[in-house]
Each structure stands twice: as C-alpha cells, then as structure tokens.
Amino acid sequence: MRFKHFLLATACLATFTLGAGVAQADSAFTTSAQLKKQGIDTETFYPACFSPDGRSIMGVYQGDSEDIAKGEKYRIAILSLDDKGRVNTVRSYKVSVPHFEQITYTPDGKALVFTSRSGATFQKLDLMSGQVSTIMEHKFGTPGFRCYPLVMTLYQGQIVVQGYYYDEQDYAGRNAVATLDPTKTGVEAFTKVAEVQKAQNKARQGANFYHEDITSTKNAFFVETTGDKVDYYNWKIGDETLSLKTFDQGQEDMGMWGFNDRLLYSVKRGERDYDLVVYDANADKKTDLATETAKPYRNLFLSADGTTAMFSTFSQDNQRWRTHYAREGEGWIVKPIKGYNELSRGVQRISADGERMFIYNQSGLRVFDVE
Numbered sequence: 358m359r360f361k362h363f364l365l366a367t368a369c370l371a372t373f374t375l376g377a378g379v380a381q382a383d384s385a386f387t388t389s390a391q392l393k394k395q396g397i398d399t400e401t402f403y404p405a406c407f408s409p410d411g412r413s414i415m416g417v418y419q420g421d422s423e424d425i426a427k428g429e430k431y432r433i434a435i436l437s438l439d440d441k442g443r444v445n446t447v448r449s450y451k452v453s454v455p456h457f458e459q460i461t462y463t464p465d466g467k468a469l470v471f472t473s474r475s476g477a478t479f480q481k482l483d484l485m486s487g488q489v490s491t492i493m494e495h496k497f498g499t500p501g502f503r504c505y506p507l508v509m510t511l512y513q514g515q516i517v518v519q520g521y522y523y524d525e526q527d528y529a530g531r532n533a534v535a536t537l538d539p540t541k542t543g544v545e546a547f548t549k550v551a552e553v554q555k556a557q558n559k560a561r562q563g564a565n566f567y568h569e570d571i572t573s574t575k576n577a578f579f580v581e582t583t584g585d586k587v588d589y590y591n592w593k594i595g596d597e598t599l600s601l602k603t604f605d606q607g608q609e610d611m612g613m614w615g616f617n618d619r620l621l622y623s624v625k626r627g628e629r630d631y632d633l634v635v636y637d638a639n640a641d642k643k644t645d646l647a648t649e650t651a652k653p654y655r656n657l658f659l660s661a662d663g664t665t666a667m668f669s670t671f672s673q674d675n676q677r678w679r680t681h682y683a684r685e686g687e688g689w690i691v692k693p694i695k696g697y698n699e700l701s702r703g704v705q706r707i708s709a710d711g712e713r714m715f716i717y718n719q720s721g722l723r724v725f726d727v728e
Contacts, residue, residue: 385442385696388721395447397434404436404704404717409466409511409661411708413437414444414715414722417457428453433460433469433482442713442724450487454480461509461516463539470539476504476520479546481539492539492546500524502535502547509537510572511661511709512617519571522549532557534571534594550574551595559599560590570615576638578620580610589622591638604636605643611653617663623654635659635666635689646683647691656680658707658714665711665727667694671702678702682727684711694725 389399397418404416414436420429429451437446452471460471469482470492477495482488493501504520511517516537522530522544531554535547553571560579561567568580571594579590579601587610590601611623611631620636631653633646646666647654656669656678664685669678677699683689694714703718707727715724 385724385726386721387436387444387723389719390721392444392447392721395436395444396449397436397447399719402434402717404706404715404722405460406462406706407708407713407715408435409462409464409709411710411713414706414724415460415462415469417460420451424451430454431457433471435484436722438724442715442726444722448484450482450484450489452480452482452489454478459504459507459509461511464511464514464516468539470509470516470537472504472507472509476507477501479504479537490542492537492542493544497527498525500544502544503529505532508572510616512573515574517550517572517574518547519553522547531555534574534577536574553577553592553594556592556596556599556601560592560601566610568610568613570613570620572615573618576618578613578615578636578638580613580622582610585609587624589620589624589636591636602641604638604641605634607632612655612657614657614659616659616661619659619663621657621659621666621668623657623668625653633668635663635685637663644689646689654681656705658705660707660711661709662711665707667705667707667711667714667727669705672699675699676701678705678716680705680714680716682707682711682714695728697725 392399402418404414416434420432431452433450435448436444439445454473458472479492481490481492502522504518509518518535518537521532531552533552534550538546564581566582570578577592577594581588587607588603589605591604592601607624607626609625613622618638623633625631629651631650632648633654635644652670654668658667667682669680679699681691681693683691701718703716705716707714
C-alpha cells in the first residue's frame with residue numbers, strides 16, 4: 358500500500374500539475390506522455406502500491422471501448438522500474454469485473470488478489486501466466502466470507518482480511534479478522550483469527566466519530582472522539598475481557614496508518630499544536646517524531662516492518678506537498694526526502710522496505726530513493 362489499502366471506489370486523484378521552474382530528479386521521472394506510449398490510460402490510472410521487492414509499481418486503469426464492450430472493463434498494470442526509478446516496461450492484464458474495490462499482492466509477490474461485488478468475490482491473478490481464478494464467490498446455499506470493510510493487508514507473510522462469515526442461508530456472523538490463503542478456494546481459504554465485533558461496539562460507545570485500524574492478527578487500534586477529546590485505544594485481538602488500553606489522548610485525530618503492530622498518527626493537542634507519533638503496540642511504547650508543529654502532518658505511511666515513516670505537510674497557499682521521512686534506526690529524526698522539492702498533490706506510497714517512494718499526478722510518475 359500501502360499495498361495495504363487500495364479502495365478504488367472512493368479514491369480521488371487530484372489533477373494538479375507541476376508549476377514551471379520546479380526542479381526535480383528527472384532521472385526518476387516518467388512523464389504522462391511516456392506512460393501513454395506504454396498503453397496506460399493516465400486519465401483513469403490509479404497506482405496502488407510498490408511490489409514487495411520495490412522494483413515495480415502496480416496499478417489499475419480502465420480499458421478502452423473495445424475492452425469494455427467485451428466485458429473487460431479494467432486493466433491491471435505492472436510498471437517495472439530501472440535502477441534509477443524510471444518506468445522501462447509495462448505489463449497489462451485485462452480483468453472482467455463490474456468494479457474494482459481492493460487489490461493486494463500475495464506474500465510471495467507472484468500473484469494479486471482483488472475483490473469486487475461489495476467484498477463478496479475474491480479473485481486471483483497469476484502474474485506469470487496472466488490467468489485469473491476465483492477464490493471465493495457468493496452463491497446462495499453455499500457458506501462463505503465477505504470482506505467488510507474493504508481492507509486486505511500483508512502481515513508477516515499472510516494476507517489479513519476483515520469481514521464476516523455467512524452460512525448457507527446468508528445469515529451473517531459477527532465481524533471477524535481472518536487470514537486468506539490464496540492457494541485455496543471457497544470458505545476453506547479463510548481462517549478465523551478472532552471476532553472483533555464486541556471490541557468494536559465497546560470502542561463505539563458514546564463516540565461522535567469512529568476510526569479503526571485492524572491490519573494485524575495481534576493488535577487492533579481504535580480512535581474515539583467525544584466532544585473535544587480524542588482517545589486512542591489498543592485491543593489485543595482475541596482478548597475476551599475486551600480490555601481497551603488507552604495509549605494516547607488529544608483534541609482531534611488528524612490521520613493514522615498502521616503496519617506491523619505499529620501505528621503512525623497525527624494528533625492535535627492545542628489550537629495550533631500538532632504532534633506526529635509512532636506507537637509500538639508490542640512494546641507499549643510511544644515515540645514522538647515531531648511535536649508542537651503549526652501544521653499537522655498528513656499523508657501518513659509506514660513501511661511493512663514499521664521502521665520507516667513517510668508523511669507530508671500541505672500548503673494551501675501554493676497547493677503543494679512537502680514530504681519527509683523518519684527511520685527508527687536513525688533515531689526517528691525527521692528528514693526531507695532527497696531530491697524532493699514541493700510537488701502538486703497526487704497519490705503517494707512508500708515501498709515495503711522503506712527505501713523508495715513515489716508520487717503520481719497528471720504530470721507523470723516520480724520515484725525517489727528515501728535516503
């Protein structure tokens with residue numbers, strides 16, 4: 358994500374372009390015109406994430422009128438990168454689904470799993486053969502699993518999904534966390550880790566705003582807002598005592614992103630007082646990356662191992678992002694991404710190892726080494 362969260366149904370790609378005179382690392386810039394020559398419909402293209410090895414970028418775009426007439430409404434694209442980060446080859450795969458919802462790599466990086474039909478259908482694309490197979494499809498009279506909300510993520514060599522099981526009569530069970538085995542089919546592909554509905558209900562009590570991050574088999578994070586106070590909770594998944602540990606409080610939640618049992622979040626403390634924090638649920642440890650900033654950090658991302666954070670500030674004056682990073686191995690010191698000047702808004706992602714980032718907008722695709 359994060360090859361973690363890709364929800365095309367609600368994604369909105371801004372169409373701002375780079376202003377004149379803004380110098381960038383052109384060796385890592387693939388223009389929109391160059392992408393079009395590679396067959397990418399840049400008007401509808403949405404890059405989802407880096408591949409697990411960081412050597413390519415996966416995304417989705419709409420097929421042409423001929424494809425759509427055949428029922429192949431979408432294409433999945435794999436943009437291979439050279440050593441400098443420029444796109445050198447593009448492989449595309451035609452896919453017949455009514456609407457793309459979410460997509461993620463399998464842990465080995467050899468296939469993609471995606472959902473459609475409101476999380477009721479799971480399909481797999483083999484990247485070597487190009488063959489699409491069905492893992493799970495809703496059929497009345499057959500038990501199954503529906504992904505809800507539409508979140509799939511890679512966690513320690515597994516695909517973690519949230520949703521609910523249903524029986525032969527379509528009666529739904531309680532919300533649960535499960536792992537998905539892409540080598541199996543039907544309900545047997547899903548293994549329940551724990552039910553989460555009771556913990557969700559407890560976190561929702563009296564809340565005016567509700568936010569959650571369940572991307573692990575061990576820890577769930579909840580945000581509850583009541584009046585002018587926000588509480589951050591950690592629940593050890595499966596703990597039947599429903600003990601929700603409060604690990605932070607503030608005035609307003611400005612954004613969050615979880616990975617590998619860690620949560621990166623931006624919180625408002627005062628009128629113009631914002632903090633950026635990493636919370637390690639396994640160690641029960643908070644680390645401040647930035648404190649008492651005048652503007653909140655947004656566009657938050659963590660690498661797959663949770664040791665590299667990427668985040669941005671946005672200027673309303675010139676409509677541009679300024680993006681930074683911080684690494685645990687470097688003492689979580691906030692640093693600018695080398696070669697990255699102010700850019701117009703677009704889709705940003707960090708690689709699984711935290712070594713690369715990209716930003717895509719209507720001017721093209723830029724890839725930066727995070728160093």
